[in-house]
Amino acid sequence: MEQLNLLMQGFEAALTPQNLLWALLGVTIGTAVGVLPGIGPALTVALLLPITFRLEPTSALILFAGIYYGGMYGGSTTSILLNTPGESSSIVSAIEGNKMAKAGRAAAALATAALGSFVAGTIGTVAITFVAPVVAEFAVQLGPPEYVALMVIAFVTVSALLGPSVLKGAASLLIGLTIGLVGIDAQSGQARLTFGSNGLFDGIDVVLVVVGLFAISEALGHILARTGRSTVTPVKGRALLTKDEFKRSWPAWLRGTALGFPIGSLPAGGAEIPTFLSYATEKRLSKHKNEFGHGAIEGVAGPEAANNAAAAGVLVPLLTIGLPTSATAAVILTAFQSYGLQPGPTLFAESGDLVWALIASLYIGNVMLLVLNLPLVKVWAKMLTIPAWAIYAAVVVFACLGAYAAGGSVTDLFLLAGIGALGLLLRIADIPVAPAVVGLILGPLLEQQLRRALILSEGDPSILVSSPLTIGLWILIVAVLVVPGMLSLGRRRRRILAASDDTTLDTNDDPASTGATDANSRGR
Amino acid sequence: MSTPAPRRKRSARGPRPGLDTTELSSVSNPRNAPPPDVAQRAGDHPAVASGAATAVIGVLLVIASAIVLIDAAQLRPTTEPLGPAAFPTIIGILLGLVGIALVLFNLRFVLTLIRNRSGKPNPQVAKVAVLLGSIVVYALILPFVGFTVTSAALFTVGALLLGSPHRWRLPLYGLVLGGIVTLLFDRIIGLSLPAGPWGF
Numbered sequence A: 001m002e003q004l005n006l007l008m009q010g011f012e013a014a015l016t017p018q019n020l021l022w023a024l025l026g027v028t029i030g031t032a033v034g035v036l037p038g039i040g041p042a043l044t045v046a047l048l049l050p051i052t053f054r055l056e057p058t059s060a061l062i063l064f065a066g067i068y069y070g071g072m073y074g075g076s077t078t079s080i081l082l083n084t085p086g087e088s089s090s091i092v093s094a095i096e097g098n099k100m101a102k103a104g105r106a107a108a109a110l111a112t113a114a115l116g117s118f119v120a121g122t123i124g125t126v127a128i129t130f131v132a133p134v135v136a137e138f139a140v141q142l143g144p145p146e147y148v149a150l151m152v153i154a155f156v157t158v159s160a161l162l163g164p165s166v167l168k169g170a171a172s173l174l175i176g177l178t179i180g181l182v183g184i185d186a187q188s189g190q191a192r193l194t195f196g197s198n199g200l201f202d203g204i205d206v207v208l209v210v211v212g213l214f215a216i217s218e219a220l221g222h223i224l225a226r227t228g229r230s231t232v233t234p235v236k237g238r239a240l241l242t243k244d245e246f247k248r249s250w251p252a253w254l255r256g257t258a259l260g261f262p263i264g265s266l267p268a269g270g271a272e273i274p275t276f277l278s279y280a281t282e283k284r285l286s287k288h289k290n291e292f293g294h295g296a297i298e299g300v301a302g303p304e305a306a307n308n309a310a311a312a313g314v315l316v317p318l319l320t321i322g323l324p325t326s327a328t329a330a331v332i333l334t335a336f337q338s339y340g341l342q343p344g345p346t347l348f349a350e351s352g353d354l355v356w357a358l359i360a361s362l363y364i365g366n367v368m369l370l371v372l373n374l375p376l377v378k379v380w381a382k383m384l385t386i387p388a389w390a391i392y393a394a395v396v397v398f399a400c401l402g403a404y405a406a407g408g409s410v411t412d413l414f415l416l417a418g419i420g421a422l423g424l425l426l427r428i429a430d431i432p433v434a435p436a437v438v439g440l441i442l443g444p445l446l447e448q449q450l451r452r453a454l455i456l457s458e459g460d461p462s463i464l465v466s467s468p469l470t471i472g473l474w475i476l477i478v479a480v481l482v483v484p485g486m487l488s489l490g491r492r493r494r495r496i497l498a499a500s501d502d503t504t505l506d507t508n509d510d511p512a513s514t515g516a517t518d519a520n521s522r523g524r
Numbered sequence B: 001m002s003t004p005a006p007r008r009k010r011s012a013r014g015p016r017p018g019l020d021t022t023e024l025s026s027v028s029n030p031r032n033a034p035p036p037d038v039a040q041r042a043g044d045h046p047a048v049a050s051g052a053a054t055a056v057i058g059v060l061l062v063i064a065s066a067i068v069l070i071d072a073a074q075l076r077p078t079t080e081p082l083g084p085a086a087f088p089t090i091i092g093i094l095l096g097l098v099g100i101a102l103v104l105f106n107l108r109f110v111l112t113l114i115r116n117r118s119g120k121p122n123p124q125v126a127k128v129a130v131l132l133g134s135i136v137v138y139a140l141i142l143p144f145v146g147f148t149v150t151s152a153a154l155f156t157v158g159a160l161l162l163g164s165p166h167r168w169r170l171p172l173y174g175l176v177l178g179g180i181v182t183l184l185f186d187r188i189i190g191l192s193l194p195a196g197p198w199g200f
Helices: A002-014 A017-035 A041-052 A057-082 A088-102 A106-139 A144-161 A166-181 A206-225 A243-264 A273-285 A298-321 A327-338 A345-350 A352-385 A388-407 A410-428 A434-456 A461-465 A468-482 A484-506 A511-523 B005-013 B024-028 B046-073 B086-115 B123-145 B147-161 B170-189
Strands: none
Touching (some): A002 A017, A017 A041, A041 B170, A057 A327, A057 A352, A088 A273, A144 A166, A144 A434, A166 B086, A206 A327, A206 A434, A298 A345, A388 B123, A461 A468, B147 B170
């Protein structure tokens, strides 16, 4: 019950008129930017980070929480209406959601997504309230060897579970780790990979990498594919659910949440896995199995709830252990660091009031988003009528602004161009970029903990497997790499991915392709 | 309605070896099946482009591996059990191994591209280079001309490269965008953006 008192204090801080205004601003611009096609939550958060640089930490984090949840809501609107998921975790809701939109039921799909996000976000935030302090208390006992094992788990899961192959995931992770090496080594004071350039002494900023890999490469991709002139007329309608749709939706929301939060809060990568699991569960349990593949409302409600519950869950390892397990979480960690805060077990003890204000603002942001999204969904959908060239030309300008604001020097803009080119190459090569972002932020932390562990043991590497917990974690790492059970999970995920590509095809293809999709889904 | 049907059949029949074979995901993915009526260059096939790009990434990783290992070798050892060079060395070795594996697995796509080159490069690649170049130019002139005007210019160039149907209206749009950003970030939020001789 101590948590409730602390949470009440958090609400007191978050409910001041000024902070409410920051929260409202956060959810509004978060939704507006998140709605733009191809811009997922990670990029939304990175692009809008400069806005928060000059605010005091509490207001900045409240604004930031709003942008985070707003970006999630906006992203699902776009996935459903356009079938252009901005992040791997919204791929699944796009499968059925876009089918529903095509069948003229966009309003119901958007409504169940918004309500499901609200239900999952709220339950997820309640769970954070009670789980996070417990985990933080437990995490205080973790020493460097445990941290090393936890981070390796995050690495292995992020690179094995994202993308088309383990090798490509590993390549992406190593790119991130290499970029993370650049700069002065904190322990010895020696410069690594700086090539004598002063601009590189502080390392390469995470925001710069995210903006380059996601934003610049998106703009370059549109130039390469000549899709800059495409415009879309979004589906119209009022976001309302009929009684029957509601009856079919709410169990799916709860099941999605039950899958999403626990898996999201594991200190392992792959926040999109619960969305795939939820889709499979809903399909198995549904009384309307024949509707799957043609726009089943459970297929939107479940994965969308799982997605938002996982987004809340990801905050648990982030706040309590300092372990980001998704690209978005990595950017949020950077935000914390820019206010001089280091997420981890001590965060709750040292800056408790700030953390509780943040958690309180998550509740408030969720309510605001529901109010913003249900009646105003038409307004957001209007943003999709902006032609692609205008969106991406503006995104390039904002990317440069973000890079300049994050680094403060011209060198950062040169790096931005280089990282953008690398991002385009990775995009053509089908190599996922999220592992690179996670590797970039976790690499230096892993090195620090590894060196700390070996100083403690005076160079004896057996300290890494000295406690039962570390032994268990290392066994888990080996299991993730070899157990075929995990492989079949990946295969199922890839098959759903292939199905979502089929739906993309439908937009410019004929009924023949719909037939092919049906054959695929029956085969599954 | 009948024209795309043979295409579907082709992908069902299975990949042609050497041209469109890649990972399982791409083979089973009908989008990656070769569209014969459209594709004139080997690079137009997504599987070939993806494989060749993966091989290029592999080469870049091998180069990075060499740089990381050389840089690590030049660091002075310290009294710590695990010095500043240990972690970079591990990463450097892994970079080399993964890079070589990527090159080996995707070499055939590069060979396909080389064997089937038509001598006519994709004109869009040049446009990509122009946008990257304009970001570099943007960085160089930013301190002298100020944020608003340089951003307007970058917006205009970007929009033209992306295929905007407008021409003379773009600088105006750019100025409005740059103006709003400067007003919001520089004047209201207090992020100091570089100002030109005219103060914005």
